[in-house]
Amino acid sequence: MRVDSLDAYFGSVHAVKGVxxxxxxxxxxxxxxxxxxxxxxxxxxxxxxxxxxxxxxxEGEVELDGRDIYARGVNAIAVRKHIGMVFQRPTPFPTxxxxxxxxxxxxxxxxxxxxxxxxxxxxxxALTRAALWNEVKDRLSTSAIxxxxxxxxxxxxxxALATEPRVLLLDEPTASLDPISTQAxxxxxxxxxxxMTIVIVTHNMQQAARVSDSTAFFLNGELVEMSxxxxxxxxxxxxxxxxxxxxxxx
Numbered sequence: 001m002r003v004d005s006l007d008a009y010f011g012s013v014h015a016v017k018g019v020x021x022x023x024x025x026x027x028x029x030x031x032x033x034x035x036x037x038x039x040x041x042x043x044x045x046x047x048x049x050x051x052x053x054x055x056x057x058x059e060g061e062v063e064l065d066g067r068d069i070y071a072r073g074v075n076a077i078a079v080r081k082h083i084g085m086v087f088q089r090p091t092p093f094p095t096x097x098x099x100x101x102x103x104x105x106x107x108x109x110x111x112x113x114x115x116x117x118x119x120x121x122x123x124x125x126a127l128t129r130a131a132l133w134n135e136v137k138d139r140l141s142t143s144a145i146x147x148x149x150x151x152x153x154x155x156x157x158x159x160a161l162a163t164e165p166r167v168l169l170l171d172e173p174t175a176s177l178d179p180i181s182t183q184a185x186x187x188x189x190x191x192x193x194x195x196m197t198i199v200i201v202t203h204n205m206q207q208a209a210r211v212s213d214s215t216a217f218f219l220n221g222e223l224v225e226m227s228x229x230x231x232x233x234x235x236x237x238x239x240x241x242x243x244x245x246x247x248x249x250x
Contacts, residue, residue, distance in 0.1 A: 001046065001167060001197065006060035008041050008050055015041045017221040018060075023167075028189060028198045030212035030229065032205055034244065038221040039201045040088075043169050046199065047083035048076040064167065081105070084160030085169040089176050090152035092144035092159075099140040101155055102126050105163045122162055129195075130158035131188050150181025157188065168192065170200040174207065186211050205245060209233055217241045 001023040008016035016038045023029050031039045044050040045058050048069060061068045069079045084105075092101050102123045106114055114122060123140070127133040132154045136147070144155055153173060160168060170189065174182040189198060189211045202208050208215050209229060216226040217238075225238045236242045243249055 001199075002061075002063040003046070004061040004063070006042070006045060006058070006062065008038070008045050008059075009055075009057050010041075010053065011055040015221055016045065019223045021216060021223060021226055023197060023199060024214065025197050026193055026195070027213040028193050028200060028211050030208035030215045031199065031201045031218060032203070032208050032215060032244075033218035034249070035203070037218045039218050040171050041221075042218065043085075043171050043199060043201050046167070046169055047080050047085055049080070049085060051076070081163045082165050083167040083169060084163065084165035086153070086156050086160055086171065086173050088172040090149060090156055092147070092152050092155055094143070094145050096144060097141045098136050098144050098147070098155065099123050101144045102158050102162050105159060123158075126158040126162040127155075129161050129192070130154045131184065131191075132158055148181070150177050150184060153177060153181065153185060154188065157185075161192075165196060167197045167199065170198065172201055172203060175203065182207075205233070217244060219244070 003019060003021050003023070006016060006019045007014065019042060031043065033039050041050060046062055050056050050058055058070060062070060064082060093104060096104065103119050106119060106122065124133060127136060132151060135151060144152065147155060174185050177185065186207065189200065192198060200211065212229045214226060215229040215232040217224045217232065219240055225232065225236060225241045232241065233245055236245065
C-alpha cells in the first residue's frame with residue numbers, strides 16, 4: 001500500500017495531517033503514539049471506514065496495488081473485502097452462530113456466491129488460520145457470544161480472513177484481552193504476515209516491538225517518523241520519537 005498526502009477530517013477538526021507512507025507487502029507495520037494522535041483515524045482511512053462517520057471526509061490518496069481506493073467509481077464495500085479490519089473490542093454479531101459470523105462477509109461478494117459446502121470449507125479454513133478451529137469445531141451452530149473475549153477476537157479475525165483480504169488492519173486488537181489471549185493474538189499476527197500485509201495500531205510499545213517489522217510514530221495527527229522497528233526503538237531520528245518511547249510524555 002502507498003499513502004500520499006492523506007488528510008482526514010471530522011467536520012472542521014483536522015485529525016490526520018498530510019501523511020505519506022509506504023506499507024510493505026507481507027510485513028507487519030505498527031502505528032504507535034499517544035491517545036488522540038490520529039492513529040485509529042488513519043487506520044480507518046486505509047479501508048474507507050472513516051467516511052462512514054457523519055461529517056467525516058478524506059483528502060489524498062491510498063493506493064492498493066497501484067490503484068487509488070478513493071478514486072471515482074471505486075466501491076467502498078469492495079475495498080473492504082480486500083482490506084479487512086478488526087476493532088479494539090471484539091464485535092461478533094450477537095444474533096449469529098459462530099459459523100455464520102465467519103461467513104458474514106461472504107454475503108457481500110459480487111458475482112457467484114459460494115455454495116453452502118464451499119462456505120463451510122471457507123469457514124473451516126478461516127477458523128484454522130485464526131487458530132480457533134480446534135476450540136469451536138464441535139459447536140459451530142452455537143452463539144458467538146458464548147465464546148471468551150479472546151476467542152471472540154480471534155473469531156473477528158477469522159471473519160476478516162474469510163474474504164481472503166490482501167491487507168488486514170488491526171485497531172488495538174488486544175486492548176481488552178487478558179495476557180494469555182493477548183499472546184495468542186500476537187502469535188497469530190506473526191504467523192499471518194507470511195500471507196498478507198498487516199497494519200496494527202497499538203498503545204503498547206512492547207507489543208509493537210514484538211510483532212512488527214516497521215513502526216510509525218504519530219503525534220498530533222502527523223507522521224513524525226517511520227522506520228524499521230528495531231531502529232525506531234534503539235536509534236530514533238526525531239527527538240519527539242525518543243521522548244515518547246522513553247516515557248517522557250504520552
